[in-house]
Amino acid sequence: MSYQKENILIVDDDIHILELLQRQLNALNFYIFKAVSVKEAVTILKGNTIDLLVTDLQMPEVDGFQLIKYVSEHYPKMPVLVVSGYISAKGSLEMGKSGVVDYLVKPFTKEELKNAIDKSLVNTKLVRKEKIDSKTAPKYDELIGQSEAFNVIKDIIGRVKDIKATVLVQGESGTGKEVIARAIHYHGKYARAPFIAVNCGAIPENLLEAELFGYEKGAFTGANESRNGFFQAANGGTIFLDEIGNASPKVQNSLLRVLQEKEIIRVGSQKPQEIDVRVIAATNSNLMELFRQEKFREDLYYRLAVVDIKSPPLRDRKSDIPLLVDKFVRKYGLEYKDRYVTISPNVIDLFLRYSWPGNIRELENCIQRAVIMCDKSIELSHVPDTLKYKIDFPEEELVTLAEMEKRYIKRVLDSVANNKTKAAEILGIDRKTLRNKLD
Numbered sequence: 001m002s003y004q005k006e007n008i009l010i011v012d013d014d015i016h017i018l019e020l021l022q023r024q025l026n027a028l029n030f031y032i033f034k035a036v037s038v039k040e041a042v043t044i045l046k047g048n049t050i051d052l053l054v055t056d057l058q059m060p061e062v063d064g065f066q067l068i069k070y071v072s073e074h075y076p077k078m079p080v081l082v083v084s085g086y087i088s089a090k091g092s093l094e095m096g097k098s099g100v101v102d103y104l105v106k107p108f109t110k111e112e113l114k115n116a117i118d119k120s121l122v123n124t125k126l127v128r129k130e131k132i133d134s135k136t137a138p139k140y141d142e143l144i145g146q147s148e149a150f151n152v153i154k155d156i157i158g159r160v161k162d163i164k165a166t167v168l169v170q171g172e173s174g175t176g177k178e179v180i181a182r183a184i185h186y187h188g189k190y191a192r193a194p195f196i197a198v199n200c201g202a203i204p205e206n207l208l209e210a211e212l213f214g215y216e217k218g219a220f221t222g223a224n225e226s227r228n229g230f231f232q233a234a235n236g237g238t239i240f241l242d243e244i245g246n247a248s249p250k251v252q253n254s255l256l257r258v259l260q261e262k263e264i265i266r267v268g269s270q271k272p273q274e275i276d277v278r279v280i281a282a283t284n285s286n287l288m289e290l291f292r293q294e295k296f297r298e299d300l301y302y303r304l305a306v307v308d309i310k311s312p313p314l315r316d317r318k319s320d321i322p323l324l325v326d327k328f329v330r331k332y333g334l335e336y337k338d339r340y341v342t343i344s345p346n347v348i349d350l351f352l353r354y355s356w357p358g359n360i361r362e363l364e365n366c367i368q369r370a371v372i373m374c375d376k377s378i379e380l381s382h383v384p385d386t387l388k389y390k391i392d393f394p395e396e397e398l399v400t401l402a403e404m405e406k407r408y409i410k411r412v413l414d415s416v417a418n419n420k421t422k423a424a425e426i427l428g429i430d431r432k433t434l435r436n437k438l439d
């Protein structure tokens with residue numbers, strides 16, 4: 001059975017070696033990601049599916065050994081091939097402990113490279129074939145839904161996936177805005193190019209500009225060398241700017257320049273660099289309201305919203321809930337139990353009734369917990385009480401203290417079959433006082 005060609009990340013601070021490896025590996029029908037530093041490599045790893053890491057060892061600041069150790073813990077199933085000019089006995093020992101599959105000593109022939117790559121990819125090919133043969137395991141970025149609201153989104157994705165128009169995805173937290181962004185990228189003709197996701201709300205405001213556009217050596221305290229930013233890492237592909245409403249005015253100005261001039265300027269530099277990046281932004285804020293409050297540039301909003309996608313809340317696409325439930329039950333059943341678990345129809349009915357203020361993220365978290373707590377089937381007992389039926393008792397009308405006393409005395413008398421002696425005892429008063437109140 002056929003499967004798509006593998007993605008290989010090559011890391012070397014020598015640009016000539018990178019270009020040589022890229023040419024040779026492209027000729028072997030592989031798709032290549034390039035990085036000139038470990039920092040850039042880690043950014044690419046986080047935003048893309050990589051099947052094989054090919055790395056040099058001797059690099060400035062952070063060397064290849066640290067990258068290999070990082071990969072061994074964060075991506076333990078990813079094979080690593082080392083390409084280096086000299087490998088000591090100590091280095092060979094360290095690589096063996098970190099799970100390096102093979103290594104090549106420079107210089108090497110194209111045939112030697114091919115053999116080393118094939119050896120390194122044996123396990124990856126087997127894993128990939130298993131995934132393709134399995135018809136039951138949904139992909140991470142698979143679009144799940146058949147509701148009318150979701151079909152509108154799929155139609156827009158189909159129209160923009162092969163063009164680099166700027167897209168703005170708006171919707172409540174947890175509605176799957178990043179899934180939409182990834183679908184636009186990976187379902188189109190630029191799927192082999194980098195996809196870099198940046199949470200603008202998670203990066204401190206004073207660092208966001210440097211992280212996005214890079215910086216020059218000496219641009220600020222701690223800038224000991226020049227570094228590329230996320231835009232350079234995404235060059236040729238897509239950058240996803242989540243929580244764009246949190247960007248500072250200065251960053252907004254720089255983003256506007258990127259969208260208008262197709263170029264970026266590193267922090268501490270005056271020289272612009274051309275950039276070819278599709279920008280997809282997302283927010284759970286009302287950008288027009290932020291504009292009225294003078295917190296967001298109106299011209300940037302219109303630049304971002306060339307194509308505007310509204311990510312609907314889960315309560316507006318209830319018919320998609322069974323499909324999403326099936327996906328998450330399978331995912332976490334295999335992950336936590338090494339098998340599929342079932343789910344009671346009563347639980348599905350409860351899910352369809354609930355409003356899901358946390359949207360798809362809340363649904364996924366709920367199922368994740370239920371799979372952990374259940375044995376073979378998810379039942380109502382495995383679902384949090386916050387989702388279950390609640391009785392909304394009507395509020396009692398506000399009355400005078402005298403009326404409240406009257407009603408309480410009547411209630412006590414009814415409870416003791418109008419026995420005034422017992423009623424007086426319960427009320428803590430004598431019979432005469434009770435009689436006066438009744439009169």
